[in-house]
Amino acid sequence: MSSRQNGLNQALPYESKWRWGYQHYPVFGWAWWRGRALIFGLGVMMLTIMTGIGMLIDFDDKSVAVTTTIIFFIGVGGMALTGATLMTLVRTIVDVGQKQKVVITIAFLISLGLTTMFDAWSSGEIERAFAENSSQKELIAEASKVSLDNVPLAMVNLITAFSLYFWLSAGIAFIRYWREPSQLRAYFAQRELSEAKAEKHQAQAKLSMLQAQIEPHFLFNSLASVKSVIRDKPELAEKTIDNLVDYLRASIPRFDDDNRVQTVTLGQQIELCDKYLEVMKLRLGDRLSYSINVAPDVAGHVFPPLVITSLVENAIKHGIEPSTSGGTVKISAALEGRDLLIGVTDTGVGLSHHSKGSSSGLGLANIKEQLAVLYGGSAKLNLSADEAGEVTASIKITDFLK
Amino acid sequence: MQQSEKATVKIIIAEDELPLRQSFERELQRNWPEATIVASCADGASAIDAVKHLKPDVVFLDIRMPNKSGLEVAKAIGDQAFIVFTTAYDQYAVKAFESGAVDYLLKPIESKRLVGTIERLQQRLETQQPQNLENLISQLQGQLTPQADTIKWVTASAGDSVRMISVDDILYFQSDQKYTKVVTGDSEAVIRMSLKELVSRLDGEQFWKVHRSTIVAASAIHAVKRNELGAWRLSLKDRAERLPVSAEFQKRFKAL
Numbered sequence: 096m097s098s099r100q101n102g103l104n105q106a107l108p109y110e111s112k113w114r115w116g117y118q119h120y121p122v123f124g125w126a127w128w129r130g131r132a133l134i135f136g137l138g139v140m141m142l143t144i145m146t147g148i149g150m151l152i153d154f155d156d157k158s159v160a161v162t163t164t165i166i167f168f169i170g171v172g173g174m175a176l177t178g179a180t181l182m183t184l185v186r187t188i189v190d191v192g193q194k195q196k197v198v199i200t201i202a203f204l205i206s207l208g209l210t211t212m213f214d215a216w217s218s219g220e221i222e223r224a225f226a227e228n229s230s231q232k233e234l235i236a237e238a239s240k241v242s243l244d245n246v247p248l249a250m251v252n253l254i255t256a257f258s259l260y261f262w263l264s265a266g267i268a269f270i271r272y273w274r275e276p277s278q279l280r281a282y283f284a285q286r287e288l289s290e291a292k293a294e295k296h297q298a299q300a301k302l303s304m305l306q307a308q309i310e311p312h313f314l315f316n317s318l319a320s321v322k323s324v325i326r327d328k329p330e331l332a333e334k335t336i337d338n339l340v341d342y343l344r345a346s347i348p349r350f351d352d353d354n355r356v357q358t359v360t361l362g363q364q365i366e367l368c369d370k371y372l373e374v375m376k377l378r379l380g381d382r383l384s385y386s387i388n389v390a391p392d393v394a395g396h397v398f399p400p401l402v403i404t405s406l407v408e409n410a411i412k413h414g415i416e417p418s419t420s421g422g423t424v425k426i427s428a429a430l431e432g433r434d435l436l437i438g439v440t441d442t443g444v445g446l447s448h449h450s451k452g453s454s455s456g457l458g459l460a461n462i463k464e465q466l467a468v469l470y471g472g473s474a475k476l477n478l479s480a481d482e483a484g485e486v487t488a489s490i491k492i493t494d495f496l497k
Numbered sequence: 498m499q500q501s502e503k504a505t506v507k508i509i510i511a512e513d514e515l516p517l518r519q520s521f522e523r524e525l526q527r528n529w530p531e532a533t534i535v536a537s538c539a540d541g542a543s544a545i546d547a548v549k550h551l552k553p554d555v556v557f558l559d560i561r562m563p564n565k566s567g568l569e570v571a572k573a574i575g576d577q578a579f580i581v582f583t584t585a586y587d588q589y590a591v592k593a594f595e596s597g598a599v600d601y602l603l604k605p606i607e608s609k610r611l612v613g614t615i616e617r618l619q620q621r622l623e624t625q626q627p628q629n630l631e632n633l634i635s636q637l638q639g640q641l642t643p644q645a646d647t648i649k650w651v652t653a654s655a656g657d658s659v660r661m662i663s664v665d666d667i668l669y670f671q672s673d674q675k676y677t678k679v680v681t682g683d684s685e686a687v688i689r690m691s692l693k694e695l696v697s698r699l700d701g702e703q704f705w706k707v708h709r710s711t712i713v714a715a716s717a718i719h720a721v722k723r724n725e726l727g728a729w730r731l732s733l734k735d736r737a738e739r740l741p742v743s744a745e746f747q748k749r750f751k752a753l
Contacts, residue, residue: 312587315585315604319605478650
């Protein structure tokens, strides 16, 4: 017994608009056979009933009409089911492989022959019955004479007959039998590929989470600041600790039950930026001011974690902190049509000042990579500066809303 | 001011974050009442200035500060004063300070440690002359501002704005007398880096110098062919332009 046999009664995993009903099962399996037998059986029944009624009305001898109807039923039924049954027997009995292919092909050829014989036998019987019993026997005799002399018509008849035999002998399924393995392989290859891609997403997301761990410098400096105000401004110290705790907590990678990185909304991340900036405000005082401008309709959307906070951290680290007079950080997020636009601007020391023409910008490269993995070519990260020294990191995700 | 009195120890503090600066001043005064804080600076440049004018005995220096880092300030001070570095977290620095027996304080600053440092300073002020830390500092500066082996972005001026371009987007660089032209799939810009500098800072696997005027992204190369005049030219994927190829590169390309 072949190992593929179990699979034969399960629907094929891939979709095709060309298949319906029983055709979703692998050909020449019993599930397929049952479905096909039901449909074809119904067709045969209908034809038989119609032909039977016709003959009962037409023929004078009602018993001949009944016998002929039975012959018709056996003939057409045999034509419709022989091929399917034979090849199903072969596929379920013979092991998968070259041998099965050969035997199925032989079975198909035998089926074609049997189908032809069923037709020849039943048609012969029916024609004879008609010739002897029909009220229009003269007309029938006339018609059969004409057709014998007409070569093109005979050709058409032949082709029609062959097509019919081919179809009834499960010829289409026979073709599908040859194509099934390659389609299955293609399907599994595709599935493996998309699974690999999904895995890569996950790995990437985890990696970025781990890479984005809190900077010790930030942590210790913030604690030092809290310590410095704890006596004079206990409320401020308390609030700052709250903000710091929220920020730290969000920076620790969190995974759900399936070990996937937990999703967060854009709004949650902006809130986190707010907390980070509040902490920095205590430390930098007048050197830092900031504004957050987020359209209410974007806040609820899921967005990769730590991307915006990284941009804000960059703005502080490279823009505000190196400047004696400080500056303003502006965060904005909005939808433009179906596109998402995120901007983090700072009026600090400017790009050229601190990077001196080049930058390793590892953080940005990391963000860029993360966006590329998640959104492909539809995500763009851009860093630009104007004459006044305002530096803007902007993210644009085309067709963010699908 | 008690500048003439020898007994008074003059201290300068350099710390850019105001709350830290204030609390540090407080702590110092509490634990070292004989000393006078003659200046409290919020950035490196003003610290250098203050040191020059006020000739302190001890300088407390934050390492990360605007415009001049604590290390740069220490370099400028030389052997003019005893230096104590303060830092929240600088792995390399702390290691170097330990091995070089340089005083340092970790933020948040613990009172106990501050007291210990003050005692040590008092001892040194009586028995030693400040040392020049130049060697240590030069070594540290290299470690604290690591020059990445390969650059990931270049900053380019296009019109009147500065833009950062990821090297992954760049098809080729071409030198144009004074400037270097950067060409990506959908834009062109000019950067100030020379080709020579770029060669040393770009990933050699990703970018090939194919001519003395041209660096090309290997992934963008379509073919190298001889034109009607017999000169070798490089064509790019989906691009019309032809780039010059040096004889040296031809050989390498053929060898691949």
